Amino acid sequence: MYTLPTIRIVEVLRYIAPLREGGSLPAIAEADDEFKYVLKFRGAGQGVKALIAELIGWHIAKALEIPIPELVFANLEEGFGRAEPDEEIQDLLKASRGLNLGLHFLSQALTFDPAIFTVDATLASKIVWLDAFLMNVDRTSRNTNMLIWRKELWLIDNGASLYFHHTWDNWKEQSEKPFIQIKDHVLLPEATELVATNTFAKQVLTDDLLRAITNTIPEDWLQWPDVDAPAQDLRDIYFQFLQNRLIHSDNFLKAATDARK
Known part of the structure; x- marks a missing residue:
């Protein structure tokens, strides 16, 4: 566990x-x-x-x-x-x-270039699944946000994820949507194990774990001038978004597998 x-x-x-x-x-x-x-x-x-x-x-x-x-x-x-x-x-x-x-800081790391480096199917599938789950728009060939360090691939920069929180009031609708931007993901061609990854992720990402993750958000990061709600209410919405997105993972899984075709 x-x-x-x-x-x-x-x-x-x-x-x-x-x-x-x-x-x-x-x-x-x-x-x-x-x-x-x-x-x-x-x-x-x-x-x-x-x-x-x-x-x-x-x-x-x-x-x-x-x-x-x-x-x-x-x-x-x-x-x-x-x-x-x-x-x-x-x-x-x-x-x-x-x-x-x-x-x-990974000293002397190289920017991942898909023309030079290959990624095994399991790791590629996990990263594609993660970015579809979190709705990350920023892992494309123009900006891979991955590094090669000590001959291994390392993920960086998830800040463009969860863009529902910039509008906020439609979080439930967003949580159930497919992620069509996954068609531009730099690792999509190598992501041949998405179905197995989805099964693995559902086993790992329990409600207890998702709740524990959202509870790590610092209190003063949840004081927003455009939203009048207690910090714990905002944490609860992040948790419910992640929980509901996982329940409806078949929606973004289908979008990714269709894009691979």
């Missing part, structure tokens, strides 16, 4: 460099545990909702045994980044005080 890992909290000590290929200005930073992380900021374009998608996606990828770097809660103290000369970055850091997210 899969056990939910504890996510560590680190203090960010040093901003090293922005990764400007990301639309939300992620950055490499060093923390007080002496490791480097790719930081995702709460003050960036999609705000805490992108961090919630990243957090939920990370937990589910781990549960499905997909290689993914360690995730940490990364705390930015008051006054962090005041010496940053770039005004855009300084504004981003100022708006991101408090808990952010960091993925362990």
